[in-house]
Amino acid sequence: MLKIDNLHVSVDGKDILKGLSLEVKPGEVHAIMGPNGSGKSTLAYVLAGRDGYEVTEGSVSLGEEDLLELDPEERAAAGVFLAMQYPVEIPGVANMYFLRQALNAVRRARGEEEVSAADFMRRIKEAARVVGVRDDLLKRDLNAGFSGGEKKRNEILQMAMLEPRLAVLDETDSGLDIDALRTVAEGVNKLRSPDRAIVVITHYQRLLDYIVPDKVHVLAQGKIQRSGDRSLALELEEKGYDGVLGDKAAA
C-alpha cells in the first residue's frame, strides 16, 4: 500500500533522509523508532506534504498514486492522515465546524456524498466517545487551550472521522499520561483494519505495549538501519539505541 523507495530529503540545504526505503502492506502496523534527530518527523511531514521539505531523490506511492505529486489536501483525499506531534492551535475556528468541513472536503474529493448535519453529529459523538474527547472540546476552538493529551486525542478523533488508508502517528505518545495513552491506543486499535496501513513513529517502546506493531524499524542517520518484529522494540528498550546500533546510533 505505502511504498517508499530510496527517499532522500533535505531541509534548508541539509540532508536529513538519505535513502530511506519502506513498504507497508494493507492491514499492517509498522513502528518506526529512532533517536532524536534521526529524521522521524521529517519522514512524517514529507508523507503529508508540508512545504520546506525538498525531496532530492526517490519515490513515495500510496496504492497507485505518486504522493510526491500531490498537494497536502490532495493527499488527504487520497487517504493520507498525519496525527501531528504538535497539533496546531487555531483560535477562531470551532473544532466541530472544522471537522465537518474536513470530512466533507475529503468526501467530495473522493466522489462521495457530503454527510448531513444529523449524520455528522451521530458520527462525531460515536468517535468522540471512543477516543475520549469530551463534548465541550468539540464546541471549543480547534486545539485552542487544549492540554497536551486533549490535543492528541483530538488528532485521533480526526483520524477516526476521516477514515484514512494510511495513518501516520508522529510521536502520538509524547506528553501523554498512562491513562491518556491507553485511550488513544484503544482508539488507534479500533481503526486497525485489513484495508488500512498504520505507521507509528515513536521514540519510546511504551506505546507499542498498547499498539502492537507487525514490524519495527530503527531509523538513524536518515536510513532504516534495522528491521524486525516486535522483539526489536523490546531489545531497544533493554539495550538502548547505542547498544543496538553501535556507532550508527548518532543522529
Added chain:
Amino acid sequence: MVAAKRIEPHPAFAELFGGVKGSLPGAGVMASTREGSFERFSALGFPTTRVEAWKYTNVARATNQPMALAPRVDVGLNDVSAHLAGGPQARRLIFVNGHLLPQLSHVKGLPAGVVVADLAQMIERDPARVAAALAPADDDVGFEALNAAFTRSGAWIEVPDGVAVEAPVQLLFLTVGQESAVMSHPRCVVRLGKGARLRLIETHAALRPGHCLTNEVMRIELDADAVLEHDRLMVLDDAMTHIGRLDTVLQDRARLDQTVAILGGGLVRNEIDARLEGSHIECLLNGVYMTAGREHVDTAIRIRHLAPDSHSDQAYKGIVDGSSRAAFAGKILVAQAAQRTNAFQSNNNLLLTDDAQIDSKPELEIYADDVKCSHGATCGDLDARQLFYLRSRGLPRDKAESILTYAFAAELFERFKDETLRKQAQRAALARLPGGAALKEML
C-alpha cells in the same frame, strides 16, 4: 520653506454655502452659527499629510472638490430591511443621504424624558441649544466646522438621570449614489445622565454606488455611572468617502463599550477622541477593519486619562488585502493627576498581499508615575503551520486561507452587543473573502 499643512477649500464650497444657507434648517442664532462655522472651515481648510494626525491619509484628494448637497431620496422598506438591527423592540432613526426618512423611522414609546429626535426637529424646537452643541471644537482641521456649517440632520439623543432604556436605538445611515459627487454632514449628540443606560447601534450602508462624502460628527457625553454600549458597522461602496469624528467625554464610573467594524469604503477615517474626566471609568474601544482593492481606512484614536483610577482598552485588528492601505494611530495620554491608570492598546494586522500596506503607530504620553500602560502592534501574513494543518485535513488551500483570515478577526465580531448587527457584520466580512459565502456555518 515650510511645506503647507493646509489646503484651501475649493471655491465651490463657498458658492454652495452662499446658495443653500437660506434653505438649511434654522434661522437666527443657528444661521449665525453656520456663518461662523463656514468661516472657520474656510480658514482651516483640509489637512495635508504634513499634519501629524493625517500623516497616512491624503484626504484632500477625495474631499476638496465641487460637490452638491446630497438630495433627499425616498426608499422603501425592502431597501432598508437588510440593514435593520436591534430586534423587534428597537427604536430607529433612518437617514438617507443625510435626510431623515420619517416614514420608516420609529422612536415612539420610550420612557418619559428620553429624547430620540432628528437634529432638524431639535433646531426647530430649541435652536440656541443646538447652536451651543455646535460650538467650535478645539480643532486644527476643517471637517468639524464644515459639518457645523452644512448639517441638516442627525440624531439627538438624551437619556435623563437614572433611566435605563431597554430598547436598543439604531441610527441607520444609508447612502444612495448620484450621477455626480454629493456630500452629507450628519451630526449626532448623545447625552446620558447620571446612571442612565443605552444600547446604541449605528449602521452606515450604501444602497447604490456613487461618489459620496459623508462627513459625520458625533459627540457622546456620559455622566457619572452612565453606561453606553455602542455598536458601529460600516459597509460602504469603494467610491464613497466617510470622514467620521467621534468626541466623547466620560465622568466618574461611566462605561463606554464600543465595537466598530469597517468592512468597505473607498476612504474611511475613523477618528475617536475620548476624554476620561472622572475616576473609575471603563472605556473599551474595539474595532476591526477589512480593506480590499484600493480602499483606504485610517483609524485615529486619542484617549486622555485626566483623573485617577480609570481603565481604557483599545483592541483593533485589521485584514488588509489587494492594494489597499490601512493606518492605525492610537494615542494614550495620561495626565499627571491620573494616577493608577490602566491603559492598554493592541493593533494586530494581517497583510494578505505584497501590495497591501499598514501603518501602525502607537503613542504614549505619560505624566503620572503610578500607571499600567501597554501597547502592542503586529503585522504578519497567515500562519504557515495553521495553513498546513487545515490542508492536511483535506481543506483546499483557498478555503483554508479564507477560514484562517476570518478566524484572525473572529473574536472582535463576538464583541458586538447586538446579535443581528453581529451577524450582519460577520456576513459582510465573509463576503469579502474568496469563497466566503460558503463559510457562513463558521459563524
